[in-house]
Amino acid sequence: MKHLARTVIVLAPVALLAGCGSPTKPATALPALSGPVPVVTALEQISRPVDPYLPTPTEVRTLISAANVLNARCMAGFGLRGTDTHPTDIDAHGVQVATAHTHLYGFFDPAIVATNGYDLIQLQTSQVAPGEPRPQPISDSAESVEIGRDTAGHPVTSYAGKSVPAEGCKAQAQQGTGGELPDMSAAGLPDGGPVTPLSDPRVLDANKQWSACMRGKGYHFSTPYDAMTSEPAQDAQVVGPEGDRKVVHSPAEIAQATADLACKQTTNFMGTATAVQDAYDRQYIAGHGPALAEYRRQLDDRIRAAQQIVASSGAPPSA
Numbered sequence: 001m002k003h004l005a006r007t008v009i010v011l012a013p014v015a016l017l018a019g020c021g022s023p024t025k026p027a028t029a030l031p032a033l034s035g036p037v038p039v040v041t042a043l044e045q046i047s048r049p050v051d052p053y054l055p056t057p058t059e060v061r062t063l064i065s066a067a068n069v070l071n072a073r074c075m076a077g078f079g080l081r082g083t084d085t086h087p088t089d090i091d092a093h094g095v096q097v098a099t100a101h102t103h104l105y106g107f108f109d110p111a112i113v114a115t116n117g118y119d120l121i122q123l124q125t126s127q128v129a130p131g132e133p134r135p136q137p138i139s140d141s142a143e144s145v146e147i148g149r150d151t152a153g154h155p156v157t158s159y160a161g162k163s164v165p166a167e168g169c170k171a172q173a174q175q176g177t178g179g180e181l182p183d184m185s186a187a188g189l190p191d192g193g194p195v196t197p198l199s200d201p202r203v204l205d206a207n208k209q210w211s212a213c214m215r216g217k218g219y220h221f222s223t224p225y226d227a228m229t230s231e232p233a234q235d236a237q238v239v240g241p242e243g244d245r246k247v248v249h250s251p252a253e254i255a256q257a258t259a260d261l262a263c264k265q266t267t268n269f270m271g272t273a274t275a276v277q278d279a280y281d282r283q284y285i286a287g288h289g290p291a292l293a294e295y296r297r298q299l300d301d302r303i304r305a306a307q308q309i310v311a312s313s314g315a316p317p318s319a
Helices: 056-078 091-100 141-147 168-176 202-217 224-228 250-265 268-286 290-311
Strands: 006-008 123-124 236-239 246-249
Touching: 056 141, 056 168, 056 268, 056 290, 091 290, 123 236, 123 246, 141 168, 202 224, 202 268, 224 250, 224 268, 250 268
Parallel strands: none
Antiparallel strands: 006 123, 236 246
C-alpha cells in the first residue's frame, strides 16, 4: 500500500462553499461569457481563469518539507528529535475531489459515479512514502519543546538551559517558511477571491432545467447542491480493518448520483455553470490585477525560499 495511515473524512457542506458560489445578487451588469457555452462531459475539462494564481499541491508540499527541515534543526539544537508533518491528501486527487464538489454545481465526476456515488466520504491518507519506518512517538520533553507547551498546557520557555522559541520549534519553523500554509482554493485570493452568485439568471435557468429533468426521474431537488447534500447522497459505509478500509456506497446513493449526472449531461448544466463561473473569474481578475500579481509574487518568493531550505538539507524535493 502507498500510505501507512487511512482515516475517514466526510466532506461537510460548509467545506464545499469556498469560492464557488454565493446566494448574493449579481451585479446589475452581468459579466459576459467569453464565447459559446462549452459542452462539459468530464471533470478534466474544468479549469478556471484564476487557477494560475493558486498554489499547487507540489508548492504546498514544498513549504511543509521546508518547515520539517527547520523544525528538525531547531530540535537538534536541544539535542532532541522532532517529528515531521506529513501532508494529508495535498495532491492531484485532493484537487480533483475539491473540483468535483462545489456549491455552484453540486457533484460532478462521471468517471466514478457508478461506483462512488457522490464520493462524499473520503479515506484520508498521510503521505508517508513506502518503506519509510513508522514514526516513533517522541518523549514528553521533546514534545514540549516542539510545541512550546508541557503536558498540562503550560508554556515552556526553556529546556536544558536554552530558551525555547515562543510556541515551540514547530511554530518557529512555520514562520521560517512564511507563516500559515496558503489556501489552495480561490477563497484564499485577495478579497476572498471571485464569487459566482447563485442568483445569476443563467445559473437559475440551468438549475430549473436540471430540476425538471430530475423530476422526470423521480427526484425532487431545486439545485444540484441540494441533491448532493441530501440524506441519500451520504448513504455510504466504511468497511474493512484498519489499513485496508474502503467505502461502500448504497444502491440508493449511486442511483440518485447517476440520475443527477445524467441530467447534467442532458441539459449541459455543467457547460453553463462553468462558463458563468469563468465570466465572474475574469471580472474578478480584471478588478484585482495588481493585488493578484503581488499575491502570486509573494507566494513564489516563499516557494523559492522553501526550495533552498530543502536543498540545503539534502532531502529530495517534493514531487
